[in-house]
Amino acid sequence: MAKRILAVDDNEDILDILDLMLTIDGYQVETSLSPASIEKQIIDFKPDLILLDIQMGTYNGLDICKKLKSNLYSSEIPVVIISSDDSIYQAEQYGADGFIAKPFEMNTLLSKAATFTEGRNTGYSRASA
Template identity: 50%
Template sequence: MAKRILALDDDPDILDIYSMAFGAEGYEVKTLLSPDNLAGAIVDFSPDLMLLDIKIGAFNGLEMCKVLKQSSITRDIPIVIVSGLDCINRAVEEYAADAVISKPFDLITLVNTVDRFLLAKVVPLGRVVLED
């Protein structure tokens, strides 16, 4: 089953980039232009990770992140803040974001950051040598 990414940004071009890039990587992506139905999307879609912009119309993605991280339902969902605003530097320490990516972003950095949270870790078990 594909891992699910819920992306919230008020720029439809950014959401298209997320859909194309992460779809090509095998992720299932749901995008939202506003947080009006964020709670419903979380319940219905069950994301494994969220991408949040800071400025989403009149809404503040940092405050949304803080609220989501305080909820027992959503606190374990990794949240990556993606923004061009300077206050992004406070996202991890003050708002409990799991990671930040500055806009404009590099696609490789974006995908690698998400992969870090969503790809299963492979633990080498060593090699067993059988002798006759």
Template identity: 50%
Template sequence: MGKRILALDDDPDILDIYSMILTEEGYEVKTLISPDNLLGTINSFDPALILLDIRIGNYNGLDICKNLKAESSARNIPIVMVSGLASLKDAIPNYGADAIIHKPFDIVTLIETIDDFLSAKVIPMWKADE
């Protein structure tokens, strides 16, 4: 299996879309409908990237993002906030998110954003010598 992605959203249909699309792209996907025991899941699943909604039931994904970025075990994991809420614009400057995607999202944008973080960057040999 490929790199691991943890997706957190309270909409099971969105989680199904993540699973179908990203598994097809070669990623191993774990989905959560609630942030209960999120740190335990992160520690056991060891994701390379987290997809996080802003509104997750009674939880605020922006606060979750900020708290994860303060945790030593999770601070280096890229977090992509995915939401249709206007507060998404604050995710990067105020909460430490690494990227944002607006809902409804385009599948190509989702894949490209994830690939930007998780694909190996190949540097041509002739560039490495410069």
């Protein structure tokens, strides 16, 4: 079964690029323009990796990452921040497992995706799911 990646960004063009690149590389991708329902998406989609932008309207991806890492149902899912915001270099302080600065190379994205999904069991069950 293909590894699952949830990509959250308020830029539809970025999401289209992520979806295309990752799907071609064999991943199952779900995208979202808003993190408003990210908890439900995580429970329903069971991603092996979350790609998260920082600036998304009134939402701050770093704060969302910190919240995800403090919850039992999502704490073990790797989160990679993808952004052009300078605060990306503080991502680890919010619990992020890595970051990719925009603009990014396709090889960088695919390498990070492979690194963080390797060895993960797709379809795992969570205690609260």
